[in-house]
Structure formats: C-alpha cells, structure tokens
Amino acid sequence: MLERGCAERSEQRRTASVETEPRRPSWNIRSEEVAQLAVVGAGYVGLVTAACLAELGHRVTCIEIDAGRLTALEAGRMPIHEPGLAELVSENSRNGRLRFTGNFANISDITSVFIAVPTPSAEDGAADVSFVREAVELLVQHARPGLLVIMKSTVPVGTSDAIAKLPAVLDAGIEVVSNPEFLRQGTALQDFLHPDRVVIGAESAEAMGRVARIYASLEAPIVAVDRRSAELAKYTANALLATRISFMNEISHIAMAVNADIDDVARIVGMDRRIGPAFLRSGLGWGGSCFPKDVLALTSAAARYGCETPILRAAYEINQLQREYAAQLLIDALHGIDDPIVAVLGAAFKPNTDDVRGSPALTIAKRLLGNGVTVRIHDPFALANASDIVAEIDCRPDAYSALEGADALLLATEWEEYERLDWTLVRETMRGKTVVDGRNVLNGVHLTELGFHYKSFGRPAHNGNGNGTHHHTNGSAPHIAGTSME
Ligand code: UDX
Numbered sequence: 033m034l035e036r037g038c039a040e041r042s043e044q045r046r047t048a049s050v051e052t053e054p055r056r057p058s059w060n061i062r063s064e065e066v067a068q069l070a071v072v073g074a075g076y077v078g079l080v081t082a083a084c085l086a087e088l089g090h091r092v093t094c095i096e097i098d099a100g101r102l103t104a105l106e107a108g109r110m111p112i113h114e115p116g117l118a119e120l121v122s123e124n125s126r127n128g129r130l131r132f133t134g135n136f137a138n139i140s141d142i143t144s145v146f147i148a149v150p151t152p153s154a155e156d157g158a159a160d161v162s163f164v165r166e167a168v169e170l171l172v173q174h175a176r177p178g179l180l181v182i183m184k185s186t187v188p189v190g191t192s193d194a195i196a197k198l199p200a201v202l203d204a205g206i207e208v209v210s211n212p213e214f215l216r217q218g219t220a221l222q223d224f225l226h227p228d229r230v231v232i233g234a235e236s237a238e239a240m241g242r243v244a245r246i247y248a249s250l251e252a253p254i255v256a257v258d259r260r261s262a263e264l265a266k267y268t269a270n271a272l273l274a275t276r277i278s279f280m281n282e283i284s285h286i287a288m289a290v291n292a293d294i295d296d297v298a299r300i301v302g303m304d305r306r307i308g309p310a311f312l313r314s315g316l317g318w319g320g321s322c323f324p325k326d327v328l329a330l331t332s333a334a335a336r337y338g339c340e341t342p343i344l345r346a347a348y349e350i351n352q353l354q355r356e357y358a359a360q361l362l363i364d365a366l367h368g369i370d371d372p373i374v375a376v377l378g379a380a381f382k383p384n385t386d387d388v389r390g391s392p393a394l395t396i397a398k399r400l401l402g403n404g405v406t407v408r409i410h411d412p413f414a415l416a417n418a419s420d421i422v423a424e425i426d427c428r429p430d431a432y433s434a435l436e437g438a439d440a441l442l443l444a445t446e447w448e449e450y451e452r453l454d455w456t457l458v459r460e461t462m463r464g465k466t467v468v469d470g471r472n473v474l475n476g477v478h479l480t481e482l483g484f485h486y487k488s489f490g491r492p493a494h495n496g497n498g499n500g501t502h503h504h505t506n507g508s509a510p511h512i513a514g515t516s517m518e
Contacts, residue, residue, distance in 0.1 A: 035442050051079060055119070062089040063249040070095060070145040072167045074132065076112055076321070076387075077184055078148030083117060084224040085146075088240055093139060094132050103500040104123075105132045112411050113386040116221045136170040143178040144242065145171055146211070151185050157328035158336075159188050159349035160183025168195055176259035180242055184213050186266055186326060190331050192233065209234045209442055210245050211260040217320065218384030227252045228489035233262025251394050267333075271344055272324040277312045278350040294490025295472065307380035316444060316470040317354040319381030319390035324348075326446055331475035354489070355392045358442065358470055359399040361487055365440050365466040372405050373463070375438035378445020379411035386413040392470065393422045393444035397425050410434040412447055434462055439464030446471040455482055 048194040058265035067090045071082040074096035080095035096102045096230045101111050108125070110118045139145065149163035164185055171181060179202075187210075195201060196208040210233030215223045230247045232254060244254050257265070280298060287294040294314050302309030318324070327348050334341045365374040381391040388394055392413075397407045402425050407424040409418055415427045428434035431450060435441060435458055443450055451473055459465075459482050467479055469488045476486040 038195070041410055052461045063091075063246070064247055065248065066090055067246050068142050069093070069143040069246070070241055071093055071184075072145060072147050072171070072280065073163075073185075074101060074111070075096075075148065075150060075213060076114070076185075076217065078146070079105075079110075079112070079121070080114065080117065080212070080217040080220045081146055081148050081217055082130060082185055084221060085246070086130035088246075090129065090246065092124075092130050092144065094130065094141070095134070095136060096132060099134060100126040102132055102134045109467050111391060113384075114220055115218065115384060120221060122220075125327035136174045139174050140176060142176075142179070144315070145175075146182045146184045148184040151187055151325075151455060152324050153328055157332040159186065159333075160330040161185075161187055161191055161319055163192065165194075168198070168201065172200045172204045172206065175204050175206055179204070180239055181206055181208045183208065183210045183263075184445045186212065186322070186329075187263060188329060189260050189267070191285070192263060196235070196259075205235065207239045208259070209239050210217040211243060212260035212262055214269060216385055218382065225250065229253050229255050230378065231255045231257065231262050231265060233257050233259035267326050267330045270322055271347070272328050273311045274323040274327050274351070275343060275347040277313070277318050278347040279318055280314045280381070281313050281354050281489070282348075282350050285489040287492070291492045292490075293492045299491075314473065315472050316358055316392035316396075316489075317351040319392055321387065321389045324351075324390045355395045356397075358392070359396045360470060362396070362400060362440050362442060362466070363403055363405075363484070365464070365468075365487075366405060369439050369464070372440075373440060374400055374405050374407050374440045375428075375431075375434040375439045375462075376407060376409045376425075376442045376444050377434065378414075378443065378447055378449050379409050380414035380445050380447075383445055383447045383479075386411075386417055388414050388417045390445070391418075393420060393442075394422050396442065396444065397422050401425070408434040408438065411445065412449060414445075417481065425482060431468075432457065435461045437461075437463045442469065442470055443470045443474060444470045446473045457481060457486075458482060 036143060039364060069085055069090050070093045071078050074093045074094050079096065082092050086092045096105065104111060108122055121130065147164055147167050149167050151159040151161055151164060154160040156290060168181065192208045192210045197245055212231055214227065227250065230250065230252050232243045234243065240256050245253065257412055283297060284294040287297060298312040301307050302312050327344055331341045331344045347359050348446050376397055377386050377394050379391060379393045381387055381389065397409060400407050406426065410428045410431045413416060419425065419427050441462065455478065465483055465485045467484045467486050469486065476488060476491055479486040
C-alpha cells in the first residue's frame with residue numbers, strides 16, 4: 033500500500049533505510065520446534081510478521097501478489113521504512129529461513145498460514161474484508177488437509193468464525209484461528225519479538241496448542257480465548273488508546289482556559305498505577321493506518337448490532353477538532369499578511385515512519401491551502417508519500433529551507449531533528465514569529481525568549497507556554513529536560 037511510483041522517491045527511501053536503520057540487535061529467541069509457515073501479504077504487518085517468525089527459527093514463505101513489490105523484496109528493497117526490518121529480512125533471506133513468492137501453489141508443504149492483508153475502511157467506516165476473503169479462496173485451492181489459517185489482519189468480530197464455517201474451508205479441513213497483532217510502526221520488531229501478550233482465539237485445544245508452539249520461544253503470556261473475544265480485544269485496545277489521547281486533548285483545552293499545564297496534569301495522573309503514563313500526550317492527536325480505521329470500524333460494527341457508542345464517536349470527533357483548532361490558530365496568526373507562507377515540519381503521522389496515512393499534518397496543510405496559504409513541508413522520510421496525497425504542497429529537502437521566509441511554523445511530527453534545530457537561526461530564517469507546537473515537545477520558554485510567539489496544546493501562557501517539560505516519544509512519563517531545545 034505504501035508503494036510509490038517514481039525513481040526519485042524510491043531513491044529517497046533507499047537512502048533513508050541505509051542511513052537510519054540501527055545495527056540489528058541480537059534478539060536471541062530461537063524456537064526449538066521449527067514450523068513450516070506462510071504469511072499472506074508483504075505489507076506492513078505481513079512483512080514484519082514474516083521476518084520475525086523467520087527470526088524465531090521457523091521457515092517462512094511470504095506470499096505477495098503485487099508483482100512490483102515482490103520484485104523489490106526479492107532484490108532486498110523494503111516497501112516501507114521500519115527500523116531494523118531491512119536487516120532482519122536480508123539476514124533471514126540469506127540463511128534460507130525466509131523466501132518470497134507470488135504463487136499460492138508454493139504452499140503445499142505449509143502447515144500454518146498467517147493472513148496479513150489490508151482491511152481498509154469502506155464508505156460507511158466498516159472494515160472491508162474482501163482481501164481476506166480472496167486470500168482464503170486462494171488458500172483453499174492449494175491447502176493440504178489440516179492447514180491452520182491464522183488471522184493477523186484486523187477483522188470485524190465474527191469474521192474468523194464466518195470463514196471457519198465456509199463449506200470450502202470445512203471441506204478442505206482448514207481450521208481458523210484469530211491471532212491479532214499489536215505492532216506500532218517504528219517499534220514493530222520490538223513489539224513482535226517482545227510482546228506484552230500473545231492473544232490466540234481458537235475453537236480447539238489442538239489449534240490453540242499449534243499456534244502457541246509457534247510463539248513458544250517468546251517470553252510473553254499466551255492468552256487463550258475464543259475467536260470473537262480475540263477480535264474484539266484488538267479493536268478495544270486501539271479504541272481505548274485513541275480515546276485516552278482524545279480525552280487528554282479535551283482536558284488540554286480546559287488547561288489552556290484555566291492556565292494550568294497539561295504536561296504536569298498528564299505526569300500526575302500517569303503516576304497513578306491504575307492509569308499509567310503512556311498515551312497521555314496531547315497535541316494534534318492520532319493518525320496512522322490503525323486508530324482512525326479501527327475506531328470507525330468498531331463504531332460501524334456496533335451500530336449494526338444496535339449498540340450505542342457515544343464514547344467512540346466523541347473520541348473521533350475530538351481528534352478531528354484538534355486538527356481544526358491547529359489550522360485555525362495558524363489562520364488567525366496569518367491574518368492581514370499578504371501571500372502568507374506556513375512551514376510544516378513533519379508529514380508522517382508520527383516519527384520513525386514514512387507513513388502519512390491519517391496524518392494530521394496533511395489535513396491541516398489541505399485546510400491552509402484552501403485558505404490561500406502557501407504550504408511548505410519537510411519530513412526526513414515521508415515527503416514522497418506526502419506529495420502523492422497533497423500535490424500542491426511545496427516539498428523541501430531540509431527544515432531550514434522550508435522555514436525560509438515563512439510566516440509561521442507548525443511542528444506536526446516530533447522527529448528528533450526538529451527538537452535539535454538552531455532556533456536562533458530559525459528566527460533569522462523565518463519572516464514571521466509564530467510557532468505552533470503540535471506535539472508539545474519544544475521548549476516554549478526558550479522560544480519565547482528568542483521572540484517567537486509560541487503556541488502549544490495545553491501548556492500555560494504565563495511561562496511562555498512550555499516550561500521545558502519534555503515528553504518521551506515512546507509514551508513513557510514526561511521528564512524534565514530543561515535544555516532539550518537549546
Ligand atoms: C497503533 C497501536 O499502538 C498498535 O498496537 C496497533 O497494532 C496499530 O496501531 P501505530 O498506529 O503505529 O500503532 O501508532 P501509535 O504509536 O500507537 O500512535 C498512534 C497515534 O497516536 C500517532 O499519531 C501518535 O502521534 C498519537 N499519539 C500517541 C498521541 O497523540 N499521543 C500519545 O500520547 C501517543
């Protein structure tokens with residue numbers, strides 16, 4: 033899905049993966065029992081799953097029907113930017129544990145197949161499972177009896193049950209298991225190889241045991257449940273995390289109104305062990321391929337069962353409002369300026385990925401463009417993907433070039449390099465003084481001292497919005513890093 037056309041863009045991506053991917057850590061988690069596995073789909077989840085299963089010691093065939101993507105993978109080129117993935121794929125391809133194919137006929141010796149194909153949002157927000165169904169149809173034609181189909185794709189509750197009951201699936205002696213993924217982009221290898229839990233939804237103890245043995249070398253609790261509970265748990269996890277963020281974003285407006293500091297509020301509530309510190313950061317809100325899609329899909333599925341979901345609807349709406357609020361802050365700051373220019377720093381929906389799906393940066397850019405604003409954008413990895421979606425934005429190769437003569441700056445993605453900018457130089461480079469810190473990561477005190485008009489999401493006005501309290505990007509508790517921006 034992230035595959036893009038032009039050579040220049042592929043070049044950007046190739047360079048990116050060479051320069052930034054860290055040396056491959058030793059995961060040291062080999063399985064004693066080697067399984068013959070296949071993974072359908074070499075997208076984000078499929079590729080990570082295939083590479084990590086091979087890393088566990090299994091023999092894995094990854095089936096990708098997109099010929100362009102398949103050729104690229106066979107040549108060692110990654111279709112996505114994910115730290116460490118290129119190395120893991122390359123090493124496991126070299127040692128013969130991982131291979132790629134476009135042909136389902138190549139699975140005759142396979143005992144278990146993971147389905148990891150996209151389930152995009154349909155018009156009404158429901159998850160579209162047609163790719164899953166197509167994959168199952170192809171598998172049925174080539175499966176050997178007793179094949180286990182393991183559902184990794186995020187599917188509406190009841191999908192695995194429905195597939196298990198298809199006559200062709202029953203005739204082929206195929207059993208279906210739900211095994212949802214909880215991978216975050218940017219830390220997907222870590223999340224796969226050191227998970228908080230492995231969830232297996234199965235109807236028979238035999239199938240449960242077979243899947244559990246695939247993961248046996250991981251030090252993680254196995255949660256054995258029925259298929260429907262596994263499927264609902266996946267949606268619930270993402271919807272709950274998204275709701276936490278929206279809740280804090282709602283509180284951030286109250287914080288601004290009463291001149292309190294949302295960073296301190298988040299730190300205090302996060303220290304309550306019943307709450308915990310992760311996913312309390314306010315700002316532009318959530319994007320990506322999962323949270324928006326899954327919140328919508330759960331809302332839509334609930335409606336079909338006649339269940340009310342006011343919390344999910346509010347979480348989604350607040351998330352949209354954050355973008356609107358940021359755009360309006362910028363439009364207000366540009367009032368009276370002829371031919372205004374805004375520099376947007378960051379296009380990816382979060383750092384350490386080139387994924388722009390659901391990215392607040394692009395929603396806001398479109399809104400600004402619609403208001404006659406020139407929008408320049410920089411991102412270390414996601415520029416090509418951004419320009420595919422919003423052709424009118426002016427992509428710049430580095431942050432300073434985006435900032436040259438700009439009237440306002442929007443920090444949309446908290447890439448580390450933006451926190452290390454030379455703000456004195458930025459001040460000289462920009463025409464205007466407005467800085468909208470969409471991720472509450474900049475040192476507002478320092479920026480205010482330099483003469484910027486610093487605006488954030490719930491930091492108090494009395495100390496220049498932002499007292500140097502700085503969030504970890506991994507969602508752990510904020511810590512004081514007073515000089516982080518100097
Ligand atoms: C998410 C889930 O975390 C993962 O388990 C699931 O399988 C896929 O969806 P991902 O989309 O990679 O992973 O991103 P995540 O790190 O969860 O962040 C989602 C969004 O929330 C990002 O846009 C991020 O910027 C935003 N966010 C996160 C906040 O606004 N505040 C926070 O405190 C944390």
